[in-house]
Amino acid sequence: MIGSCNLDLVVGVEHVPLVGETVLGGDLHRITGGKGANQAVAAALLGRRVAMVGRVGDDESGALLREALEAAGVDISGLLATPGVPSGVALIAVQRDGDNAIVVSPGANGRLTPSDLQAQQIADAAVVLMQAEIPLEVVTEAARMARGLVVWNPAPAPEQVPLELLDLVDVLVPNQTELALLTGHRGPVDLPMAAELAMGLPCSSVVVTLGAAGALVVSGRDVVHVEAPVVQPVDTTAAGDAFCGALADCLVDDPDLVAATRWAVRVGAATTLRLGAQPSLPTPSQVELLLG
Helix, strand or coil, X not given: CECXXXXXXXXXXCCCXXXXXXXXXXXXXXXXXXXXXXXXXXXXXXXXXXXXXXXXXXXHHHHHHHHHHHHCCCEEEEEEEECCCCCEEEEEEECCCCCEEEEXXXXXXXXXXXXXXXXXXXXXXXXXXXXXXXXXXXHHHHHHHCCCEEEECCCCCCCCCCHHHHHHCCEECCEHHXXXXXXXXXXXXXXXXXXXXXXXXXXXXXXXXXXXXXXXXXXXXXXXXXXXXXXXXXXXXXXXXXXXXXXXHHHHHCCCHHHHHHHHHHHHHHHCCCCCCHHHCCCXXXXXXXXX
């Protein structure tokens, strides 16, 4: 796992404020998160051996983030402290219906460089899972080093992505908004449009996450819609990260992308039934308990 670690500051609200609007919220919750850390914990709780590569600040938040990863069984020998720079922070407003709005201050995540990568560790990994909360040059260099599957979750979607990176990615995992941004599409992205846009990308395969509608698996000209379980969400904050962690978990042992996506949508759905990012990530038995 190569990615970000953030301290999430979460407030429940009736609705996400519009521009210029102030809304009153509930109590503030400090929860360990960050897309990279969330996905690492997700895979580790599902029983996978996971190593985390990234940067945190040399501060109280950084210590808290390291402790949370270790507690989940993640190897943090590649998680570097960055003196004089704060750890990443995500400001999250969660609506009553579970949807959210997020603002991220990258902090130390933005100081990760290609020289921080350990080539042998990356080459030995069966799956290298990354996101876009770290510099793109780091993602690209890690993709060059990888010998196993390269899975990239382009969140948040960069304005420009090097074509070399897309060529190196085996499985791209965007949501509908990220897919539109990556392809320069304007307008809504329904299932047929998502399939068409995904087919135009140079990646070997694309899995488009669709929220409550599940996910769309596109490999070459083959398109499969995988539906998600019907749930009443409490908090959707880490659902996408749980999906990515579960997808990587399954792909380590089995290259069947559709089967991996079926597992991932279940893990993602189970994650929405509890509050917070990492605290909501389930074990396999919890997935079955929550979804039946």
